Amino acid sequence: MFCYRTLTRTPPVMSMAVNRSVVSSLFHRCKSLLNAQVVPHARCLSLGSFRLTDAVNPVNQVAEQKKRNEDVGQYTELVRDFLNPKDFYNALCTHGMDYFCGVPDSLLKDFCAYITTVTPKSRHVITSNEGQAIALAAGYHMATGKAGVVYLQNSGLGNIVNPLMSLAVSSVYSIPMLLLVGWRGEPGKRDEPQHMIQGQATPGILGLYVARKHMETTKGPYCLLVRRQNFLPFKLEKETGVYPLNREGALKVIVDSLKDRDVVVGTTGMLSRELFEYRVEKGHGHEKDFLTVGSMGHASAIALGIAQFRPKRQIFCLDGDGAALMHMGAFATIGQTEVPNFKHILINNGCHDSVGGQPTSALSDTFDFLGVAKACGYKTVIQAVQPEEISEAVTLMRTLEGPVLLEIKTNKGGRKDLGRPTRTPIQNKKDFMHFLAIDH
Numbered sequence: 001m002f003c004y005r006t007l008t009r010t011p012p013v014m015s016m017a018v019n020r021s022v023v024s025s026l027f028h029r030c031k032s033l034l035n036a037q038v039v040p041h042a043r044c045l046s047l048g049s050f051r052l053t054d055a056v057n058p059v060n061q062v063a064e065q066k067k068r069n070e071d072v073g074q075y076t077e078l079v080r081d082f083l084n085p086k087d088f089y090n091a092l093c094t095h096g097m098d099y100f101c102g103v104p105d106s107l108l109k110d111f112c113a114y115i116t117t118v119t120p121k122s123r124h125v126i127t128s129n130e131g132q133a134i135a136l137a138a139g140y141h142m143a144t145g146k147a148g149v150v151y152l153q154n155s156g157l158g159n160i161v162n163p164l165m166s167l168a169v170s171s172v173y174s175i176p177m178l179l180l181v182g183w184r185g186e187p188g189k190r191d192e193p194q195h196m197i198q199g200q201a202t203p204g205i206l207g208l209y210v211a212r213k214h215m216e217t218t219k220g221p222y223c224l225l226v227r228r229q230n231f232l233p234f235k236l237e238k239e240t241g242v243y244p245l246n247r248e249g250a251l252k253v254i255v256d257s258l259k260d261r262d263v264v265v266g267t268t269g270m271l272s273r274e275l276f277e278y279r280v281e282k283g284h285g286h287e288k289d290f291l292t293v294g295s296m297g298h299a300s301a302i303a304l305g306i307a308q309f310r311p312k313r314q315i316f317c318l319d320g321d322g323a324a325l326m327h328m329g330a331f332a333t334i335g336q337t338e339v340p341n342f343k344h345i346l347i348n349n350g351c352h353d354s355v356g357g358q359p360t361s362a363l364s365d366t367f368d369f370l371g372v373a374k375a376c377g378y379k380t381v382i383q384a385v386q387p388e389e390i391s392e393a394v395t396l397m398r399t400l401e402g403p404v405l406l407e408i409k410t411n412k413g414g415r416k417d418l419g420r421p422t423r424t425p426i427q428n429k430k431d432f433m434h435f436l437a438i439d440h
Ligand SMILES: Cc1ncc(C[n+]2csc(CCOP(=O)(O)OP(=O)(O)O)c2C)c(N)n1
Pocket: 103, 104, 105, 106, 153, 155, 156, 157, 159, 247, 267, 268, 269, 270, 271, 294, 295, 296, 319, 320, 321, 322, 323, 324, 349, 351, 352, 353, 354, 355, 360
């Protein structure tokens, strides 16, 4: 059995038991998570010894919320309020849940930043993909008897299907764990700031009691669905960068070094949004770029498929370190496929910058993307840092036989005022296919 409830500042919802047993049912479930009807809870649960801090003092909170809402203007997705990450974290620890793993999400970024800041490395692992986090929590449970907390964005539900259904569920190994799922794309979003009562409700924390009881009783996983606007802001400490460029700076040098007929596949997150805006700034069209808005980690395989069937074109995949790590198996597929026109450019800022800047494994000096690519069969691997080096490397890799990897090391961080593509995915695909059809 696998159960979930919504972590929300509106009245708590009834936890819903989902009893289907086949893998395909999880897909329905993922869908129903998105379309879930929020059912008012029949009764309130006791808060126990939980203490509200100043940050969630209802009076302060409404004032802070109003100010934040005004500050973010049109970017309504940035509007949030309510749950202090520290309080939620402490409440989890009170319930014996003090081991964390997962892939960060923008709706959870304040909570993830808090975990990253206060949890020792031995109790917090940012995994390469969400399925790995389920497996890690399973190992943790078997070693300690405790339930770990696995955080993810709902986009990662697909990645957890197999380990959840064939490992964790009560009917297989029966491994309790608490899933905290950021609910992107919730229908009908944008609530106004709520009133005094919401500050006292702290339903996410109330929900923890139910979660713990469920896991104790069923020895199975439990999922809390996290709506937008749940957590009060919590920022990771600012780092002084050691590199000359950030992702957008590097991206501009790359685009400036490409030729007219070069094909680009951009990875998930800010990179594709920056690419879209830079094309506008340069007066280009958008037909040269396929923007992989979802499918994190799959941009390189998309580019590979194109490269195989458009051999006269130079295909550039612009990847991120988090995305590349998520499906690093693609390196092996690429390395072992004969694709001379496949050119992989990986902007390594050492973090999941698009969803809050939590570090990836690629931040470490002991991690080596070039070594991985080489070992997988890439013909040439190059690293660049300075703008001139990047520009030279892009020019060079156009002439080299692929697969080739160029890793660019950059600082984290991007613009606050970054917009979103104004072309729809379907329009993007259509324009892109026309562009691919030239010269093939
Ligand atoms: C399967 C899946 N899990 C999580 C996410 C949320 N998400 C979007 S972008 C991103 C970070 C990407 O990191 P990276 O590739 O290093 O690029 P950066 O943001 O640092 O430029 C994450 C975790 C997602 N879109 N899909």
